[in-house]
Amino acid sequence: MELRQLYYFVRVARKEHVTQAAEELHVAQSAVSRQIHQLEEELGVKLFVQKGRNLQLTPVGGLFLKRAEAILQDLEKAVTEIHEFLDPEKGEIRLGFPHSLGNSLIPQVVAAFRKQHPNVKFRFNQGKYNSLIRDLVKGDIDLAFISPMPSEHDQVSGEVLLTEELYAILPPGHSLSEAEHISLNQLAEEDFVLFSEGYSLRPIVWDACERAGFSPKIGFEGEETDTIRGLVAAGMGVSLLPELALYHTGPLQPAKVRITHPNVTRTIGIIRRSNERLPLVAKVFYSFLLRYFHSKENG
Template sequence: MELRQLHYFVKVAQKEHVTQAAEELHVAQSAVSRQIHQLEQELGVNLFVQKGRNVQLTPAGHLFKKRIEAILLDLERAVTEVHEFLDPERGEIRLGFPHSLGISLVPQVVAAFRKKYPNVKFRFRQGMYPLLIRELVQGDIDLAFISPFPNDHDDVSGQVILTEQLYAILPPNHRLANETEIELQQLAEETFVVFSEGYSLRPIVMNACKEAGFVPKIGFEGEETDTIRGLVAAGMGVSILPEMALHYTGPLQAVKVTLSYPQVSRTIGLIHRTHEKLPHVSNLFHTFLLQYFDEPVNTD
């Protein structure tokens, strides 16, 4: 059984398509098919069944995939640990974060860190709250910025590093665009542009409207802060966004207005796996971040 066969097997299982797997692996389809066939012969069991143009794992294939993914992950960690042993300030940091933090916060802290440790590499993973938690627990990433901070999760620990204010954003020609601050109830009759289900900023907006005494009329939903902000700037409605999402200098500008009631904020946390020591280079970054954000309150 060869390591190459195991990598090919996992990629085909992920893609459920031999041709697509071969394209991502940058090898010929025939080479992938041959290695999978040899692996099945050695194991004495079919790992895949054909379904149209796709392939699906058999029950034995599912069992094998679960074990092999864990083995490959351990192997990857072992290689990383050896590299870090030889040079602690080289290596790779696997960092997850929601899209809204990729606009300014993540680039800023990574740039600041690499001034001290220029040889460190980063592998980024952007995604929604459930995905980041799952990939952290599974070991696909080692650290994650997340919002809101998960207070009750046995496998995840960390710190609140930042509490960020959210603002009402309005079209430039809106009747309240020249106000320095407003109450959210003043927008009760407006059409709202909000995040799609599953995004952590959506319940923040919905709960704020509930506290203000109304249920928002949702006209548009989006999956990126740029999309939300752009739709508002184009006059499609109003919204509530964190300050970090408003760093934009393009021609189509929404207006930021402070909310006097209710005041809306979100917590941003830095999390890691509870029962596992961070790799050395990730621990360097973790320590750097705590200092960068001025020693936040520990919530472990």
């Protein structure tokens, strides 16, 4: 069975006429008829019956049409992906990232990249730490921003892009809100507003509190940095957030105070599937990210 036979079959099925299909294909009518006849002989079934001047699909021909169309669509998709792979200026990057990077970091780096590569498209996927790694391993995304950077993983590898400081955020008017800096144990008796289970910032904050000599008392939990920030600003408790999550304007904002003991940071990295070649457009973006954050660090 040849792909040409499938092309001819699908076109005849759509037109219900050999002559019209041949004209659209820019080939002789006899060539189309011959390919359809050979296909029917190979399958051992009749795909069409004559109905007046037109052809009508048989029941088995209708079943075969669905499969043939799906095959040709998959082939067309594969050809498109190859062209995108070969031409990084016309490709698409499937990028995953955690919610905490969505407010400022992702828009900044994507905008900077598209200044140099304006025709590249992005397909975004926000998710939790474990789901981002899972989606990357499955092949649903090409690259993922991740925090913290995995120390060891058999199926993914990558680079640390930056290390970010976490700040205490306090309700406006809190007794420590005007302090230049604090020790984390000064918040030992406060209610904490924490990320829900599965979000990478939760264990970072929890570990920092335990290093300061206490386990945080959970007052509220949330799944978005905007929620955490808003609850703290409304006086529902205190929390720790990275600086990138604090770029926000509005009437209700928490106070931001540096923590000097212990020093609380998180790493942000970019990861890819190990031992697998990236699509060229994703490779270009990966190299751009390394240069972009290196220049920020040294700038």
